[in-house]
Amino acid sequence: MQKAGRYVIEGGGKRLRPALLLVVSRLLGYTGDRDVCYGAVIEMIHTATLVHDDIIDHARVRRGRATANDRWGNQLTVLLGDWLFIRSMEIALEMGDLAILRLLSRATVEMVEGEILGLQLQHSQDISYEQYLDLIRRKTGELFSAACALPSLFAPELERYRQPLAEYGRSLGACFQIVDDLLDVTASESRLGKPVFSDLREGKLTLPFILLLPRLGTKQRKAVADVVASGEFRATEPAELRAWLDEHQVLQRSREIAAEYGRRAVEALVALPASPERDALAIAPGYIIEREY
């Protein structure tokens, strides 16, 4: 478990959720060390879901390295995820704050329910824009939201910042997830650390395709549906698909929607005290949207 845990930790990742938590904590003038502990808890919860997701998706590569399930098998990896979930809760319990525990467990339930919903929608070509938004809110938005809102529970007088911080996190999470889904379509394999069009191959329709499908003719739509259903490029080529995405400008439209969520996140910040930390939060969406394609 130590070896596998270390391997997963060393895989890196952006540590975006704890980073947000720490910036918000400083913004609110908190000077203790509970934020560091909760940052670790949130990253552990996030890692637990990644580890189980990779089993579910039969993913073999993440962040340019073999996934835990590829390296140690599904058996140990199921338990690694369980252990991360439960130990993260136990660490949060040591801190003894029930309101924060409720915030974290609610976000975690939403995430798992989002995964279940995603599984149910897998290989389906009939995903509405609304279903997609609900899915990414659960899968990403709620934990981002919890990370940002959490420090507002450190003291009663900070509670008035809870709603705007939760809203900031939720919108930033949507922005982040849309860009992440876009990268899967537009980035290079070496940049992604996993194969391009992974989502589609796993039968997952993301925003660009949800926007694209109604714009396509019957034959083209069938070609996309075939990839979603079979997980393979048989009747069509990745390059062809990319040409359709360009032709119908849905990547540009997806980026605009991500930017719109970024703007919403920034708008939520007006309720917070002006500070260098607030400025840092305000430029976060820009960085996310400018991630290399």
Added chain:
Amino acid sequence: MQKAGRYVIEGGGKRLRPALLLVVSRLLGYTGDRDVCYGAVIEMIHTATLVHDDIIDHARVRRGRATANDRWGNQLTVLLGDWLFIRSMEIALEMGDLAILRLLSRATVEMVEGEILGLQLQHSQDISYEQYLDLIRRKTGELFSAACALPSLFAPELERYRQPLAEYGRSLGACFQIVDDLLDVTASESRLGKPVFSDLREGKLTLPFILLLPRLGTKQRKAVADVVASGEFRATEPAELRAWLDEHQVLQRSREIAAEYGRRAVEALVALPASPERDALAIAPGYIIEREY
């Protein structure tokens, strides 16, 4: 999730852990309804581990029916287990008792660590008696212990019963698990609801075999080792194995060890007020040991 959840619930099971919790609660004179809620939580935690265990063991049959993983696949079943774990914690959180939450999460961590340890020892022929006892304490004893000790946290004046109740549960859990391991060797398939010698086929050495191996000659030991390593009866037959178990009286010896744990459980009860409920707890080991072989 509803459908899969209902299926797992309808699979039945003995509901031993919530039953213990409810009897102890009544024994301590508790009249509220928190015990019912925590009983549900404990059964959900137990079910979550069963569901993930069946994935890990590639089990296809439990309680005479197809396992969740056999019916809905590993993907949904990983998420079903996650959902049960986290929702159970969330329900316990609603009750708002930190000490009880800590008791439950500690027992759950022990259980998952027990599963990990079990996986590590899988296909190994070198499991000591002590390792086996540690394994069953983690896998079974700690949740039994938590179920029994939990109602002592309902009121400060009940805390003095915590240690004896925890000890009762831990010993009863060991007794139960040894009998369960025995049944896998001695019971009929129709009685078990799964194939006989399942543990051995899954590469798990249980008490009868741990006692048997040092008593066997090199050739016989090799035959057992082959089943543990390969998961198949190739060089030997189940009937032959059973003959060796009989010949060396290790089933009888295992039953005695289970009975010894049963006695320890009963001894712990002296610290509790005499009552019909205490009498009920006192006869529980007898029922467990007399489970049909």
